Amino acid sequence: LAKTTQPISMDSYEGQEVNITCSHNNIATNDYITWYQQFPSQGPRFIIQGYKTKVTNEVASLFIPADRKSSTLSLPRVSLSDTAVYYCLVGDAYHSGGGADGLTFGKGTHLIIQP
Amino acid sequence: AAGVIQSPRHLIKEKRETATLKCYPISRHDTVYWYQQGPGQDPQFLISFYEKMQSDKGSIPDRFSAQQFSDYHSELNMSSLELGDSALYFCASSLVGRPQETQYFGPGTRLLVL
Numbered sequence: 633l634a635k636t637t638q639p640i641s642m643d644s645y646e647g648q649e650v651n652i653t654c655s656h657n658n659i660a661t662n663d664y665i666t667w668y669q670q671f672p673s674q675g676p677r678f679i680i681q682g683y684k685t686k687v688t689n690e691v692a693s694l695f696i697p698a699d700r701k702s703s704t705l706s707l708p709r710v711s712l713s714d715t716a717v718y719y720c721l722v723g724d725a726y727h728s729g730g731g732a733d734g735l736t737f738g739k740g741t742h743l744i745i746q747p
Numbered sequence: 748a749a750g751v752i753q754s755p756r757h758l759i760k761e762k763r764e765t766a767t768l769k770c771y772p773i774s775r776h777d778t779v780y781w782y783q784q785g786p787g788q789d790p791q792f793l794i795s796f797y798e799k800m801q802s803d804k805g806s807i808p809d810r811f812s813a814q815q816f817s818d819y820h821s822e823l824n825m826s827s828l829e830l831g832d833s834a835l836y837f838c839a840s841s842l843v844g845r846p847q848e849t850q851y852f853g854p855g856t857r858l859l860v861l
Contacts, residue, residue, distance in 0.1 A: 666849065675751075675837045675852025676790060719789070732778050732843050733803045734792030735850060 636720045636738050643744040650707045652741050654720030657701050665696060665703045668719045670740070676719065680705070715745045749773065751853030753838050759859045760828050768823040768856045772840030778802065779821040780850060781813060782837040790837060796821055797843060828860045 637655040644650045656665070664683055668676040680687055682694040682703070693706040707714055719740040723733065752771040760766050772779050781793040783806075792805035796815035807813075810828075815821045819840075825832060835857050839850040 670790075673835065673855070673857075675839070675855055677852065678849040681849060732780075732795065732797065732841055732850075734780050734782070734795050734805050735790075736792065737789040740789060 636722055638718075638720050638739070638741045640739065641742040641744070643746060644710060645746050646711055647709050650710050650714070650743065650745075652705045652707075652718055652720075652743065653702055654705070654722075655702045656720070656722045659700050659722050660724070662724045663700075663722050664724070665694065665700075666721045666723075666735075667692070667694065667705045668721065668735075668737075670717045670719065676737070679718075710743075710745050712745050712747065715743060717742050751838055751840050751851055753836075753853040753856050755856060756854065757857050757859075759861065761861050762828060762830065764828050764860075766825045766828060766858060768825070768836055768838075768858075770821045770823070770838030770840075770853060772819050772821070772838075773851055776840035776842045776851075777819060778841045778843050779815055779819065780839040780841070781807075781821070781823050782839065782852075783834050784837065784855075785831075785834045788834075793823070825858075830860050833858060833860045 666681040667679040669679050670676040680692050680694045684696050687694045695704045717740040754769045778797045780795040782790040784790045793807040795802045799815045810826050813823045835855045837852050837855045839852045841850045
C-alpha cells in the first residue's frame with residue numbers, strides 16, 4: 633500500500649476554504665485516493681474518492697494532478713462542525729477474487745475551525 | 748436506510764475475561780471489517796470477511812477471533828482481555844464489486860478493560 637503524508641494539523645476560520653494536501657509518491661496504477669473524516673468517538677466517514685483529475689460532490693472536491701503523486705482535499709466555506717480528523721488513504725479499492733482489503737489509516741490531519 | 752449497527756455500545760470487562768462484539772452491516776452489504784482505535788491513536792484494521800469467508804487480515808491478536816454468519820452479521824470474540832485492549836472497536840461494511848467501493852463505519856463499541 634502506498635504510504636501517505638499529510639499535515640498533522642491545520643486551523644482555519646468559518647467561511648474559509650480549506651485545502652489539505654496529501655503526498656503519496658509511490659502510488660500504484662490501480663490505486664484510488666480516498667478521504668475519510670472522523671469526529672471524536674465516532675467511526676470514520678467517507679468523504680470523497682478519486683483516481684485522477686478532479687472529483688466533486690456535495691461535501692468536498694478532490695484535486696489530483698496528472699502524476700498522481702499528491703492530492704488535495706478542498707472543503708468550501710468550512711463551519712465549526714467541520715472540525716475533525718481527515719485521513720487520506722491510497723490503495724486498490726478491491727482485489728480480484730472477491731472481498732476487499734482493510735483500510736490502512738496513517739496519521740490524519742487534525743483540522744480545527746475557529747469562529 | 749439504516750447504517751451499520753454495533754452492539755453493545757459500551758462494555759466494561761476485567762482482565763482475563765472474554766468479550767463478544769456484534770456488528771450488523773448495512774442491508775445487502777456482503778463484506779464486514781473490524782477496526783481497533785486506541786486512545787489518541789488512528790484506526791487499525793483487524794480483520795475482514797467477504798461472503799462469510801475471511802478476506803483480509805490485519806493486526807488482530809491471536810486472542811481475538813471473528814466470523815461472519817449467514818445473515819452477514821459478524822462477531823468479534825476477544826479472550827484473555829488485557830488492559831491494552833481498551834479501545835473503540837469499529838465495524839464497517841461495504842458492497843464489494845462497485846467501481847468505487849467504500850466502507851461505511853458503525854458507531855463503535857467502547858471497551859474498557861479494568
